Amino acid sequence: MGMVRGVPRTVRLLALGAFLNAVVSFTFVYLFVYLVGPRGLSVTQAGVISGVGGIGLVAGNFTGGWFGDRFGHRRALLTGACVSGAVLVVLPALPVAALYAVLPVAQYAAGVVRAANAALVAVSVPEGGSRRQSFALFRFAANGGFAVGPPLGALVATHFSYDWLFVADGLGTLLFALYAARILPARGSAHAVPAHDPDAPGLWRELRARPAVLVLLAAIVVVDTVYRQQYSTLPVFLADQAPGHAQGRFQSLYAGASISGQVLAPPLGAALYAAAPGLLWPVCALLAAAAGVAVLAARRLPGPGERARVAGKGPHAETGSPERAPAG
Incomplete structure (x- = not known):
């Protein structure tokens, strides 16, 4: 277990929490299908609502670190998880018109949780310590959860309903908030609000000093736009190709295929990179x-x-x- 050796206990517990939270975070895979299926929306309407929710997710990822830096990463994580979980639980009971406002809130809070999780891993490891192993363990745990989640979500949707996907995701996120509150101390140097330095350079100034980072970020936007089609239009394409008696099985095959890279990418990529x-x-x-x-x-x-x-x-x-x- 070389990956775990030297990783602080807090990071190991965070990794376990990330795995459990990722297992129940399957609504992002089936949101588009849910909107055009049980909700009866057109593909265009579903695309707009999904896009608006995506804006909330992107904004939460971009600004979640700011909340953590100003108010503490533990507080940002717990607040985001509670808001996201509570909204997802009640989302199936809301009218379609409310989704335009409520879904971005849930997605924004989820983005804040993601940023806070990563920041907590960083601040829990001393500079020059096992930071690389810590992030590797955390990503491995989260990817493992995402590998389990979508097929599990397909079973829930097939045997119960799509509404139960959101209820399960919301309850799981709330349980994750309770778990994080127990494992992260309310006081401690690693999770306290960092001191504000008025003389510290601004973010844009720091980025301009690192133009390669800006190019990388722009490339990630382009690649991710293409990649995310598998979570929006691709399920509907399979909702059109599948015969009526095999819709669940087609969606389950899609769910398994869509996360197979979580299993294949790390060993294959690592082997090629090493060689x-x-x-x-x-x-x-x-x-x-x-x-x-x-x-x-x-x-x-x-x-x-x-x-x-x-x-x-x-x-x-x-x-x-x-x-x-x-x-x-």
């Missing part, structure tokens, strides 16, 4: 391009109806149907 660090990103780019070409090529494959018509163009299609011709 040839300079090849990692070129190989990733080639694999992504190949996947795109495969998807485009797959559009030429016949669907169920087309396959039946092709099958019908056999020997009898040339000579006529064996059935009796209608009387003239």
Whole structure:
């Protein structure tokens, strides 16, 4: 267990909490399907509501660190988890019009939790200590939870309803807040409100001094925009391709495939990086391009109806149907 060796106890407990919270955080996968399915919205309406919620999530991630720096990361995490959990529990009972305002609040709070979690890992490890191992353990735990969550969510939606997805996610988030309150001391140098230094450089000044970080952030926005399509339009595409009697199984296959990278990426990427660090990103780019070409090529494959018509163009299609011709 080299990854755990030297990692502070607080970080290990945070990693466990991140795993448990990620297991129940499955609504983000099925939100779009929920809106166009049980809620009966059009694809356009569902896209707008999902996009507005996404704005809240992005804003929460961007500003959550500021709340932690000013008011304490523990306080930011607990507040965000309580708000997000409470909203998700009642969300199925709200009218559609309220979702435009309520969903961004829940997503914003979830973004604050994510930022606070990462900050707590950083401040819990002394500078120059096992910070790399701590973040590796934390990410491993969170990814492991996300690998379990979507298939579990598919089972909940299939055997109960999509409404129960939000209730389970909300209750799980509230339990995570209770867990975090127990493991994170209310007082202590690692979680106290940091002293404000009026002479410290501003964020924009720090970023301008590191232009490579700005380029990286812009590239992440582009890549993530493409990546997130699997959580918005892709489930609906599978909601259109799937036959009525297999909707649940199609969505379950999607859920499993959509998080398989959580299992495959760490060992494969680490092995390639250890053998040839300079090849990692070129190989990733080639694999992504190949996947795109495969998807485009797959559009030429016949669907169920087309396959039946092709099958019908056999020997009898040339000579006529064996059935009796209608009387003239």
